[in-house]
Amino acid sequence: MTKDQLYNELNYVNATRECRAKYANIVLADSELVNPLIEILFMVNDKISTRAAWILEFACKENINLILPHLNYFVANLSKLQLDSAIRPCAKIIEIIIELNYKKHDPRILKYLNTEHKEQIIAVSFDWMINDEKVAVKAYSMATLYYLGTEFDWIHEELKLILQRDYSHQSSGFKARAKYVLKMLGVIVPKCHSKNN
Template sequence: MTTPQLYEELNYVNHSREKRLYYANLVLANPNLFTNLLDILFKTDDKISCKAAWVLEFTCKENLYLIIPHLDYFTKNMHKVHLDPAVRPVAKICEYLANAFYSKENNEVKHALTLTHREKIIELCFDYMISDQKVAAKAYSMHTLFLFGKDSDWIYPELKTILQRDFHHQSAAFKARAKRILKKLK
């Protein structure tokens, strides 16, 4: 399947878990489509990019290792994603990567996620935290930053400042996640 063919197929994706999973399984069965999916995701002004983001998130949830050969491309371009429905899945994929990197089990992500990749993810997550993003993107970002802060002495003070500053102006969901992170930072 070519990128234009996949693009046409993505027209049928909707918010339902069933449709997202159907197309994620299509990519899982045909890993060569992963690049095409990323290409569509990074057509950032196109509404179909959001549908590509949804499918990408479900694909990575099922098999995160498929993103490994594409980490350079993903981390180089993820900051371009700006439509709200696409931002949340990108933040979630960053959280998947951070969780795998700090997993107690040895895995491919630990070997493939370079310092440069991690720095770009950290930068994106801080951007999400200080910009006008929806709560889900911020929640995934604060957890990702918490994990990456284990190896970087400057992340925790910055994260703590942002969480404390924004705590009273955010939603209940943000406050709940921020409270857990702040408790871990003490």
């Protein structure tokens, strides 16, 4: 399948799990589709790019190896993403990679993930934390930064400051993940008695 054919196929993708899984299985069966899929994903002003992101996320959840040979391009372009529905799946893919690296010491990840990737991921994850992104993106970024902070010690202090600053005025979903991350960072979050709880 060519890039143009893949682009046309993505017109038929919708947000249902079944549909995303169906197209992810096509990519899983033919790893040659990963590169054009990522190229479409980074056509950042095109709404089809979000569909490419959905498919890539589903495929990576099944087999993270698919994206590893494309990590340079993928990570270098994350900061260009503009559409919320493309950022969320990419933030999840990054969380998976980082967790496999730091929590599981997965040799596949250790082979591909380098210091430059980590620095780019740190920058984009902090951007997603401080920008007006959806809660899921912030939640994935918190976890990503927590794990990266086990190697880059300055990250935990910055992450604490952001979480403590934003805690009282964010959604309950944000608060739940932030409370968990803050606890891992040794911070006890006081109960908030505001209307937003």
